[in-house]
Amino acid sequence: MSSNTIIEVKNLNLTKGRKKILDIEYFSLEEGEAVALIGPNGAGKSTFMQVLMLLQRPTGGELFFKGDRVDWKKPIAYRRRMAMVFQEPLLLDTTVYHNVASGLKLRGFKVDTIPARVNEWLGRLGISHLAGRQARYLSGGESQRVSLARALVLEPEVLFLDEPFVALDVPTRAALTAELARILRDTRITSVFVTHDYSEVPLLAETVTVLEQGRIIQQASPREIMTRPTSRTVASLVGVENMIPGKVVGTQDGVVFVQAGPHRIKSIAAVPVGTNVLILLRPEDIRIFKGVSRHGDNSFGGKVSELLPHNYLYKAVIDCGFPLIAFVNPEQVMGGEVLADNEITVQFSPDKVHLIGQYD
Template identity: 60%
Template sequence: MNDTILEVHDLQFKRGNREILNIERFSLQEGETIALIGPNGAGKSTFLQVMALLLKPTRGTVAFRGVPVTSRNALAIRRRMAVVFQEPLLLNTTVYDNVATGLKLRGVPREEIKKRVGRWLELLDIAHLAGRRSHQLSGGEAQRVSLARAFALEPDVLFLDEPFSALDFPTRLSLLNELDRLLKETGITAVFVTHDFSEVPYLTDRVAVLKNGRLVKTGTFEEIFKVKPRRENYITSLYRVFESDAAG
């Protein structure tokens, strides 16, 4: 449980002359979920993309299970990772094919693809949408598809970049709860980026704070915010009342 799965060291990322990231050291432990928080423009998305090997750092190293990433091994390591973005970025095809495509590209056998897609559509409660085309989905449904697509890859590390920020409050709440359950059940290591720290207590107690491209604090929720982490039970119960009223 306490093995390092991903580590960055002496990392710098520049756009032109502008330094966007400067991170001395950061590591992810096998099986943990960490929340990466910070104001808009802090560099969260850039940092996530560097760790997910979608952007190459200007300087410094990213190491996966102790092996430094190079241009030779990057693709193989990249295939151990999955990313969920704020915009679901679905292909213009069915829900089923959206989840299956990544598996096909990775050469997963046909029977296994069917099994895995079926399983993850069930787990995300979208099995009934399998034949629906992506443009006919609500925001919450589309984000469920992109979660199913990511989990179906059975990645070692899952990166989530403000995945629920564009969703309405009740949808966001149920997806936070479901994501929490799925991460616990699968034991997948996860980095959850958000600018909204009220989301953090649903998923984890470990927080890293990024400001102006620098990691300014890492610690438990309470160490960082000086208040106990609290899921918004009060608000949740208000919504439950609303839902049962609406149903009745």
């Protein structure tokens, strides 16, 4: 453990009845680090966070806070060094100002220091004009801003966020995510957050920890997780919709050739010849051209079998001898280049092709 380690977990497990909820061999959180916990439903993300916040005691294992082994008989002393923001704001039935000041008062801050700190965070979160407003009359976005201010005003050693924006509409959620990202970047507050919206991860986290069935199955940077997932589970979580069975049939100058249906696909990977693999390819990494022609490596023809709306884009399902999913910009659809039953050409770079064991 380094001198900058805030939280360290060793051989932690949590069992309820005969079911093992958590089985974490090792986890650490460094000072100034922002960590995202992701995973499928029931993976143990919120439970793990509750253990880290000392709200739930594990069945076994050790948890250290700044080098001190946590005494589970005296958790309050550690909790006072943390702050939490939950899905529901859980505000007190009083004014916005008093909600933000409440934690400072409970933790015994000097009365004459409270107004300046409260006003600073009301300002930073753009809610100074709401200071005298009763919390029960706030919108969802305003309530969550108050909840964030109440946590951040404490200047905690660790900030925990459990899907704090999940109940908000898309524009409000986007605005708050951007503001929180800026605050975390400016203050370097050590933070851990749980999310199901993986578009938030690159903005808010430097490290991503993926859980499945209570175990950590991958831990890496957002870029590594998004582009180099180590299993089907991780790939599915982060939007890798193309998982094409194939077999490595050759290598040359650092390029691997994978036979997938009628096509030979190039990848920059170190996988032995003869290995059965899954070809992982993100939809946004596939380019589509009108008609059947050749546009470089990993270029071949196909037919659009289905075209579906997808946020501000379209999602095309293409028959290439195997189904391939790609995102299409609206101009290509409105211009008639990419429509159902159109013959098209797909192309993607070898460095966008990631390979994992087919049966992982």
